[in-house]
Amino acid sequence: MRASSLLLYAVVALILAWLVIPIVIIVPMSFSSARFLTFPPPSWSLRWYEAYLDSAAWMQATRVSLIVAVSSAVLATIFGTAAAYALNMTSSKLVRSLQLVLLLPLVVPIVITAVGVFLVYAQVGLLASMTGLILANTMLGLPYVITSVLVGLRKFDHTQEMVSRSLGMNRLRTFFIVTLPQIRPSVISGLLFAFISAMDETVVSLFISGGEYQTLTKRMFTALRDEIDPTIAAISSLLTAVSFIMLMLVAINARGSKRRTEKAG
Amino acid sequence: MTISIASPSDSHERSEQRLMLLLLAPALLVVGALLIVPLGWLAWQSIWQDGGFTIVNYQRFLTDSVYWMTFLQTFRIAFVVTLATVLLGYPVAYVAAGLPQRWSMIVLALVLLPFWTSVLVRAYAWLILLQRTGIVNSALKSAGLIDSPLLLVNNEFGTVLATIHILLPFMVLPLYATMKKIPQELVMAGSSLGGSPLHVFLRVFLPLSLPGMIAGMVLVFVLTLGFYITPELLGGGRTYMVSMLVSRNIQVYNEWGAASSISVVLMICVFLVFKLASLLIPFERIIGTR
Numbered sequence: 017m018r019a020s021s022l023l024l025y026a027v028v029a030l031i032l033a034w035l036v037i038p039i040v041i042i043v044p045m046s047f048s049s050a051r052f053l054t055f056p057p058p059s060w061s062l063r064w065y066e067a068y069l070d071s072a073a074w075m076q077a078t079r080v081s082l083i084v085a086v087s088s089a090v091l092a093t094i095f096g097t098a099a100a101y102a103l104n105m106t107s108s109k110l111v112r113s114l115q116l117v118l119l120l121p122l123v124v125p126i127v128i129t130a131v132g133v134f135l136v137y138a139q140v141g142l143l144a145s146m147t148g149l150i151l152a153n154t155m156l157g158l159p160y161v162i163t164s165v166l167v168g169l170r171k172f173d174h175t176q177e178m179v180s181r182s183l184g185m186n187r188l189r190t191f192f193i194v195t196l197p198q199i200r201p202s203v204i205s206g207l208l209f210a211f212i213s214a215m216d217e218t219v220v221s222l223f224i225s226g227g228e229y230q231t232l233t234k235r236m237f238t239a240l241r242d243e244i245d246p247t248i249a250a251i252s253s254l255l256t257a258v259s260f261i262m263l264m265l266v267a268i269n270a271r272g273s274k275r276r277t278e279k280a281g
Numbered sequence: 282m283t284i285s286i287a288s289p290s291d292s293h294e295r296s297e298q299r300l301m302l303l304l305l306a307p308a309l310l311v312v313g314a315l316l317i318v319p320l321g322w323l324a325w326q327s328i329w330q331d332g333g334f335t336i337v338n339y340q341r342f343l344t345d346s347v348y349w350m351t352f353l354q355t356f357r358i359a360f361v362v363t364l365a366t367v368l369l370g371y372p373v374a375y376v377a378a379g380l381p382q383r384w385s386m387i388v389l390a391l392v393l394l395p396f397w398t399s400v401l402v403r404a405y406a407w408l409i410l411l412q413r414t415g416i417v418n419s420a421l422k423s424a425g426l427i428d429s430p431l432l433l434v435n436n437e438f439g440t441v442l443a444t445i446h447i448l449l450p451f452m453v454l455p456l457y458a459t460m461k462k463i464p465q466e467l468v469m470a471g472s473s474l475g476g477s478p479l480h481v482f483l484r485v486f487l488p489l490s491l492p493g494m495i496a497g498m499v500l501v502f503v504l505t506l507g508f509y510i511t512p513e514l515l516g517g518g519r520t521y522m523v524s525m526l527v528s529r530n531i532q533v534y535n536e537w538g539a540a541s542s543i544s545v546v547l548m549i550c551v552f553l554v555f556k557l558a559s560l561l562i563p564f565e566r567i568i569g570t571r
Contacts (some may be wrong), residue, residue: 028376031369032391035449038406039398041416045409052414100310102301111301116564118308120316125507125551128522128544131531132319155315158308187300216399219509222528235399240514244408252402259397263390 039256044250064250066072074235080225081215081232083146088153089211095154096161096210097203101191103162104169115162122159129156137224144226152220157210159257164209168202204269212262215255320548326520327541338542348526348543352550355523358441359505367494373492373506377453389457396450404514407443408434433515443511448504452497455567460486461492496567499558503551504564523547533566 046064048057068074088124103115122130133152142148172195176226180190196203218233225231232251342348375497377388395403410416411433418430433439463486469483509524516522523543530540558567 024372024376028388031373031449032388033445035395036391038410038446039395039403041410042402042406091338094310095307098304102304106298106301109296109299112303114309117317118305118312120312123503123551123555124320125503125524125547127507127509127527128320128323128548129316131527131540131544132323133315134531135319135322136315151311152315155311158312162308185289212397216401218401232402233399236405237510237514240401240405240408244412246406248405249409252399252405255399255402259399260394262399263393267390271524 022154039050039178042249043253045246048246051246064246066251068254071247074232074247076228077230077232077235080146080149080229084149084153084231085211085214087150088157088214089207091150091154092157092161092210093203093207096158096206098177099158099163100162100165100169101195105167118162119159121156126219133220142253143224144229146229147231148224149221152224153214153217156217156220159214160209160213161203161206164202164206165199168199172198201269205206205266208262208266208269212259215258226238244276284429314551320457323541323544326537327545330538335538338538339546341539342546347521349528351521351523352546358437358444358520358522359502361433361441362448362505363498364503365441366449366452367498369445370449370456371490371494372495373449374453374456374460375456378463392450392453395446396454400447400503401514402512403447404443404511407439407446411439411442434515435519437516437520439515439517440512440520443515444505444508447511448501451500451504455500456490456493459496460490463489483522492566494561495558495561499554501569503554506547506551506554 033257044057047060047062049059049061050057058215090260099118103111103118106112133155134147137143142151176194177190180194181187185193216233217231218237221231221234222237225234236248236251239248328334328336330337371414373388373392376384379385384481408415412418413430413432415433417433418427422430433442440444467485467489468481471485473479476484494518507524508522509528512520512522513525516525524547527540527543530536530543555564555567558564
């Protein structure tokens, strides 16, 4: 029993190492002074970070990605929270089945989505535009917001809304003053999920972004296909740092919400 | 009494329903315009060409071996990846669910970090680890295990390894969520009734963890069917998956009819997998854990 559980722990530790080491190893590589990636690096330098910061093309792509990720996450959060609220309030079969439609972006293989969005954008002239990128990423972020907010709403006691409205507050004010503060953690985690998913989105960008509106991921993908440029190690380390920060934010946000519910209970 | 003209509560209900539809409208518009309409468009385009009905795009599945070989390879890879993620993910989730809170949080954080890291970053990591002059090859060489570098990347091996790496968290997370809900008393009852640890695991714990396992398997399988970035970057052109068939037909050959029919068939495969799984567990459960 003792030996077998030790063996189990050892196996799991190995699997976890296999999961994490490939990502972590990029960080020392990004500080390498070598033209080609060798491990361990012969000496340390910041040249690849400088190469990234000095490149107008990489900077422009980073700007595009950040603007797209922030705007689409905000839009997805507004649209998704409204939709989740409606889905939670109605018992009508028709409306409930619309929930499945809104979750479709998670289910459709991303290449098919990309081809579809390309078809539509080619007709309405949204190819290689900021608006086009933002709208597509809003669509892709919606399911994350909707599932997250629905979880929050299920825990929320709706009699509070009725009380507030019977005391004469209108529906909109009730939502913002009574409901939203209590479901805020799930709204925020939906927002963070939508942001990360938009930051990471690559396939749709490959089809619809172009010209001056190319995302960071599209540039990275093209660069990776052509040659292994160490600048990407620097960008990858920065992106991993962003993911790490997001993960911390989600954890802090979840812990905050737990403490609040504990206090309330 | 029996004549009912719209009573106040009826009209209230109707205005309530209108409000709910209004709240749903923006989300539905975005998904409708950018996903539902294009899916219908693709389906239509696959059977209607040059002003006439045609099945030529589907006939290719029977006649052109590239088509069904690609589907075959994609399904084979999806099976391998699903099996591997179950074998690797189950022990991780099991240990995480059994550990005290603090330790299980650490294990989960180690699973979530890759989950949150860009797929491109991870493809890049595997490229620099596995290339001919990469860390793995040079380590094996200095250990005296190999004389010439192994071909670890730009083939199916590299693709499958990186795909398992990317999808493992999709297996661990639903498994962990399910295992966490298994009451400890049931396991203790099993062993107090004289079951050996293995017996209790097989008869009590494993069956109760099955819903999470099925959810994870469906997610991993379906996601692998649609994988694009990883095989494109790590397959070296030798590992050809369905998604690449779609994108090549558009970006290289400008063959929209072909791309549409492949998309339709892939979509049908995905829905069949979900349909089959929904016989065992509800659809929301699969999606909800993602």
